[in-house]
Amino acid sequence: MDARTAGREYEDFDPTTNWALEDTSDTLLIHLPGFKKEQLRVQISSAGNLRVMGERLVSGNKWSRFRKELPISSNYDSNKIGAKFDNGILHVKFPKIIIPAEPRKEAKPAVQPTKSPEPTPTEPRKEATPAVQPTKPPEPTPTAEPPKTGQKQDTKEPPKAEKAPEKAPAKPTEEEEKPKKSTEDEEKPKKVKEESKKADEAKIRPEQALQQKKREDLAEKKATEKDQMRGDTADIGKKMENAGGFIAKLKKPRYLLNTLVAALLIVVLSLYVKYALRSLGTTKSDPEL
Numbered sequence: 001m002d003a004r005t006a007g008r009e010y011e012d013f014d015p016t017t018n019w020a021l022e023d024t025s026d027t028l029l030i031h032l033p034g035f036k037k038e039q040l041r042v043q044i045s046s047a048g049n050l051r052v053m054g055e056r057l058v059s060g061n062k063w064s065r066f067r068k069e070l071p072i073s074s075n076y077d078s079n080k081i082g083a084k085f086d087n088g089i090l091h092v093k094f095p096k097i098i099i100p101a102e103p104r105k106e107a108k109p110a111v112q113p114t115k116s117p118e119p120t121p122t123e124p125r126k127e128a129t130p131a132v133q134p135t136k137p138p139e140p141t142p143t144a145e146p147p148k149t150g151q152k153q154d155t156k157e158p159p160k161a162e163k164a165p166e167k168a169p170a171k172p173t174e175e176e177e178k179p180k181k182s183t184e185d186e187e188k189p190k191k192v193k194e195e196s197k198k199a200d201e202a203k204i205r206p207e208q209a210l211q212q213k214k215r216e217d218l219a220e221k222k223a224t225e226k227d228q229m230r231g232d233t234a235d236i237g238k239k240m241e242n243a244g245g246f247i248a249k250l251k252k253p254r255y256l257l258n259t260l261v262a263a264l265l266i267v268v269l270s271l272y273v274k275y276a277l278r279s280l281g282t283t284k285s286d287p288e289l
Contacts, residue, residue, distance in 0.1 A: 008063045010055070015066050024098065026076075030068070030090040040090060042083040048072055050081070050092065 020027040030052060032040070040054040050072055055065035072078050076094040084091045 007061055009061050010063050010065050011058070013064060013066055015068070017068075023096075025093055025095045028070070028092040028094070030092070031088065032066075032085075032090055033088045034064075035085075035088065037085045040085060042090075042092065044072070044078060044081065045069070048078065052090065052092070 016031045018029050020029060032054065035054055035056050039056045040052070043051045045051050048071070050070045051068070053065070053067040055063050058064050072081070072094070075097055077097050080095040082093050
């Protein structure tokens, strides 16, 4: 044990941590409130682990300390790991080892070689061998006599060249023989479809109008019913207000006394009128008086 730490009482704690993930690096955030930069140590152990530790004085001989050791992943560059302490948070940055991606080769469509049509075997034409005729000894040619005077010399005309046979006209193909459809025939089914659509729309419109009228009638009925309900509730409210006002007036002592006096007067007057009527009836029935 070190002489400086001999009389200290340590309290170990586990700080809260979280990660900030990015494309090129990941950052470990260690929350250390109350600590200073000088009270922290960040190391890479011989085993290749990240070691973070620190301690601070709380009061008297009481000290607070922590120690964390994390393995470093193989996709991090351990030579570029850095730490920064800011506002009670220790930022430990782990740069990633970025392997340059090979450019993707665009797959060319496989072109199948077109097979050239195989030549159909043709039988070699047999050349007609000329028949060998026996050679006759040459006949002696008569010597041409000079033309006699007075006789006409026969002059033969050279043979005329024969005319080449005329080619027959080419037969029309099947596509040319078929009658071409006119544009009017192609447009007829389109016109029929449009007319049928218009007829269907004309049938649907009156039905939609009836449904719209029914909806409007129902809306009007509901509105009138709501108005009636509001009127009834208003009348009930007025009656309740009148009754409440009368009850409130009865609660007042002067008003209550006045109503009692008026009621007593009405009772006395009714008794007096009744007694007077009786007295008049008795006087009429006794003629002697």
